[in-house]
Amino acid sequence: MFKNYLKIAWRSLKKQPFFTFLNTFGLAVGMAGALLISLYVYDELNYNNTFAEGDRIHRAQVDIKFGGQARAYAVTPPILGPTLKNDFPEVESITRFRNWGSMLVRKEGTQKNVKEQNTAHVDPSFFDMFGFDLLKGDVVSALTEPNTLILTRSAAMKHFDINNAVGQTLVLNNDETYRVVGVIEDFPKNSFLRNHSLLMAMEGLESAQQPEWGGNNFNTFFKLSPEASMQEFQPKLQSIFLSYVVPYVQSTFMPGLTVENFHAEGNYLRYSAVALKDLHLSSNRVAELSQNSDMQTVYILSFIGLFLIVLASVNFMNLSTAHSLKRAKEVGVRKTLGSNKTDLVKQFLTESGVITFISLLVAVVLAVIALPYFNQVANKDISIPFLNPIFWGILLVVTLVLGFISGSYPAFFMSRFRPSKVLKGSGQTSVGGSKLRNGLVVFQFAISVFLIISTLVVYQQLQYIQNKDLGFNKEQVVIINDVFAAGDQMQSFKKEVQRIAQVKEATLSSFYPTPSHRTDSGFKIVGASAEDKTIQMQRWQVDHDYVKTIGLKLVAGRDFDRSFGTDSTAMIVNETAVKIMGISPEEALGKQIKLGDAESNDNALTIIGVVQNFHYSSMKDEIGALNLYLSDRATSMAVKLAEGDFSNTLAQIESKWASVAPGQPFDYYFMDESFDETYDAEKRLGSIFVTFTLLSIFIACLGLFGLAAFNAEKRTKEIGVRKVLGASVGQISYRLTLDFLKLVGIGVLVSLPLGWYAMNKWLEDFSYRIQFEWWVLVLAGIIAIGIAILTVSYQSIKAAIVNPIKSLRTE
């Protein structure tokens, strides 16, 4: 019997290629989209899940509001880790990371450096805590001695055969020598260590031994004992503020500090922790070990995935019930030949099973084709786990469930047909269920319009970010990394570069408005009382040419100038800093500023200029206070080029570099490109929105197209009669189209408030954002209705031009 079901399913699908195509293709597109999204979400949710006792590992973090600014740090003072271990029995072990970003690495005795993108100092407890073993080397003694390091397999292979890696000596940043004590397997792709390739022993790092609570530079992980719970531990973690931080601050730079006046000014300092498994999706703090994602994106994507599946399955129901007119006769015949309802339900479910199964195959093919594009858009490295039986199992179960859900309504609907009705005459009667079908169309278009609104808003916000006046000039600026590798030759390299005709300006610094080094400290105005608040400021070391090269705009005072001998004690601040001081830019000039914990005023700097605020971090954050002061220290050089062909100029700079620093890599990036990368997450979201919005509109249109075809067919007789009575083609197609537009219109109305609400929520994340304008809603509505008109009118016109004699002859 089942064979018979399959046979007739296959034949009736073959007989209606158009219907079958709409149904399978719509379903396949939806399934493929949902499949890709599921893989993405699965990958995100399983971040940091591979560690053996990972459920007991937490990362300490601190929220500080002090000196007019609130900051959420992923890093803590170096002493926090040892303190946790000493004071609290429930802390089983701790591991600290001091992250350094990129380093130049070469084998001792060679000249050529290789760049490792992510490096860190780490405590030797690292192996035990995260359950790592070494491929080569002794895991027990590894990283216990100063100036030792371990490499990942791929980092090690850049220098030597991993079998004889242990014992070799490497030179880091042309400066310090380290002995290789181990080689470790590359870290899991979906872990917070994914980009790290070189870990050094914490033992040799002086700052790690400091018993200070002032600076936050260490990512501290701790593992609780199996009996302990984070909930109970949280207050103890919090207590560190009173028992350690307050006494430390009182004994160093703010003797007058009391907890009461600290809180009275609205300040706070709160320690807390995030579970390792939540790290990736819930922590986006200053100085994360690696870039994390967020739950919002996962939710948004899950919803889109769900939307796609629902849209596709709604389509399926709509088309199947609409199409059931054609099957009515068969149902009648089968009933008279002895079939009962159950048999018919089974038969139609088999049919929808066949369709969903074919769609699944098509969907997998589509997913494979779209995967490279999707990976690029989503910045992932996902592959389809073809060899995993569980994957296929889930896929099959989901397909069956989907087939059942979308097939059951049509199946029960059709099996109810009464033979005495459907077998009358030549078999054409009306089928019911049009209310449900109309409801489904409304629903589909509500979703589509919602997605259109979202796409428009995301796109506008991205445009806004790209075009906003940033307060600096990112165009035609090249940043050359690691110029410190030239050592003494750094300054002369800068002079050489400045001599190139196409180079307008050049400056040496470690700090740029694009993602680069950041340091902030508390500062005080000289002469302020001990109780006066400190001002938390970014401190950027720059040279005389910085302001010109980066294109900062002065609102008061002057730029650094070599003709002033005193500029080594000069400082330029930004508008936010002045605002926090509570004075005007002009008043700020001449004020002396010193580090918050400095005893004397000897090293105080004098404000000589105020620059207009510029965006040095994401537009999600307010622009914080910042100062610039002169220094010879720099890691990279920014070069402002004249307009025209860059490649030749870059080649010239590279040859200069090769002459001053032979063997050192020449590594550069364009500031505008790097700036764009800051908004990668938003851009990814934007592209994902556009892609899946198009998909969902496409699916909805397939459904509408099929439904319009069915509707026209159902009304053949009515159309014939109208024509005989004198209706024109235009009037009839207008009438047919209007019926659908009403539904689409309702869908639009439903989705507008939802879109308005949801996108305002999304925009709230940005400190600098667009105004949500009403015309976006109107535009979204017009787009949806326009697409619907195009889709439906073809069928309407086609039905309207049929010769009425043909359509009336059937009776």
Added chain:
Amino acid sequence: MLVQLDGIFKWVQQGGQQIFLLKDINLEVEEGEFISIMGPSGSGKSTLLNVMGMLDTFDEGTYNFLDEPVHNLKEKHRANLYKQYIGFVFQAYHLIDELTVYENLEMPLLYKKIPSSERKAIVADMLDRFNIVGKKDLFPGQLSGGQQQLVGVARALVGKPKLILADEPTGNLNSKQGEEIMELFKKLNEEGVTIIQVTHSEKNAAYGSRTINLLDGRMV
């Protein structure tokens, strides 16, 4: 007694009025009869046939089929009854377009859960009897109207029913094809099958042993 209709009424509400489709039908059919139902369009012929075939309900009266009180039976029992004892032949043949001749004939047996080997034998026998062995792999669309109706009759017979209900079986056929089908009915009737047909044609009605005339839902 095969069929016993007693005081059957059927009506519908239309515009607040009761419209009678069947009015006080009293009819008894013995096994082995060949009955023709005649009457103008809208006189209730098809409705009467559907009521007897249990595809349609009635509002008043009693109906005994093989001494089973159909009017008291649940729908499921009624369905079982007609599945077992009644074969239908339609004016528009109503073969399933997606199935071959062979598969069309096989279908009622599938619903009766008859085992595969037996099914094959019965269908082969039927193909043989109707002389359509050569057409068994063709689809209905590839057959002429007469051949389709031949398959329709064969399909009605394949479940070995006691009664065949035919609703204008020759209505879509030309006179020669129609004659062949009527000859076939006559032969089947002689072999013991009870037949009730609806027809417009006096000539076809003459094949039957008895004619019932309907006018406005009433027997005349």
